[in-house]
Amino acid sequence: MITVTLPMQPRDVPLTRLDNGVYRVKGTRVGLDLVVNQYKDGASPEEIVESFDVLRLSDVYTIIGYYLDHKEEIEAYLRDEDRSAEELRKKIEATQPPREEIRARLLARKARMEAEKNAKAGH
Numbered sequence: 001m002i003t004v005t006l007p008m009q010p011r012d013v014p015l016t017r018l019d020n021g022v023y024r025v026k027g028t029r030v031g032l033d034l035v036v037n038q039y040k041d042g043a044s045p046e047e048i049v050e051s052f053d054v055l056r057l058s059d060v061y062t063i064i065g066y067y068l069d070h071k072e073e074i075e076a077y078l079r080d081e082d083r084s085a086e087e088l089r090k091k092i093e094a095t096q097p098p099r100e101e102i103r104a105r106l107l108a109r110k111a112r113m114e115a116e117k118n119a120k121a122g123h
Helices: 032-040 045-051 057-069 071-094 099-122
Strands: 015-017 023-025
Touching (some): 023 032, 032 045, 057 071
8 A cells, every 4th residue: 555645734825915914816916805705605716716806716726715714703804894995985975065966067067068079060
């Protein structure tokens, strides 16, 4: 009988934390949140790799395993990211004119353009 010894060293989780606290898959711009949310939505690791062709299948499996082993911490991270995104959205919206105003301006512009087009066609 031949005995094969498999390497049993632990594998590092392929994540990098940016200066702003966001976690990304090492060597990519794909966020941890994207991988985890797709997994939670029922996507298989193979489907996740199809969605993000820069990912390696083994890395996605490792990240999902890490998520399953640290679900509470990662869910807290995801909630914090959602809160930060909502705060940023509100901040941006606060600097923008109301949507009704934008809609009214666009409709007025459309009406002017149509009037000009009709005036040229009538000559």
